[in-house]
Amino acid sequence: MLEIRALIDSELLKVGDALPSERELCERFSTSRNTVREAMRMLKAYGVVEVRPKVGATIIDNRMARAFDLFSFNTIEISRKTFADIQGFRTLIEVNSVDAMFDNLTDDHLAALLAANAAMKSAQTIQEASEADFGFHISLVGILDNAALLELYRIMKPVIIGIMEKGKSRQDFRTSTFDQHQAVIDALSAHDRINYQYALQHHLTIGFDTFVEGP
Incomplete structure (x- = not known):
């Protein structure tokens, strides 16, 4: 996950930009598809990316909403x-x-x-x-x-x-x-x-x- 965050920063990607495909990320970081998918899952949980079928990963900024969800567990x-x-x-x-x-x-x-x-x-x-x-x-x-x-x-x-x-x-x-x-x-x-x-x-x-x- 940290490598993908560094990629977003180094390439000055902004909200609405697409991330490289899953295969490209595997090749770039010399890692397995499962590792990339886990990183994407975590970034999605943090409200940083949105992953859609046939579209791939797109950068979003729902971090405040995710933080709100965290604090909403007031039970x-x-x-x-x-x-x-x-x-x-x-x-x-x-x-x-x-x-x-x-x-x-x-x-x-x-x-x-x-x-x-x-x-x-x-x-x-x-x-x-x-x-x-x-x-x-x-x-x-x-x-x-x-x-x-x-x-x-x-x-x-x-x-x-x-x-x-x-x-x-x-x-x-x-x-x-x-x-x-x-x-x-x-x-x-x-x-x-x-x-x-x-x-x-x-x-x-x-x-x-x-x-x-x-x-």
């Missing part, structure tokens, strides 16, 4: 390691990007955060509250005006929602999270760097503690 129990990794990632983005948050912050951003938090408080179920909670954090990340980060959060949504639902099953999901979010909004509005980072880190840490403690 699998979330481990403590996964939880810690996801919360650590969120800390890097949401907590440590405080300076960029303040530079980009507008009244519209604050209004979106307030609306998402109000929706969470009025939610009737844990699932509804978790959707609104996710909307709050998407609005928070949106302040950074970075499309790639927003796409990553959307890809990770099933896992993040699973984490939120787990946390809300162990605390009052209408008031505790609402109050924590409100503290974040207040610090943002005041451009209070220390209180913003404290409030948001505290919020994420409480989520981890409720997960680790268990039922």
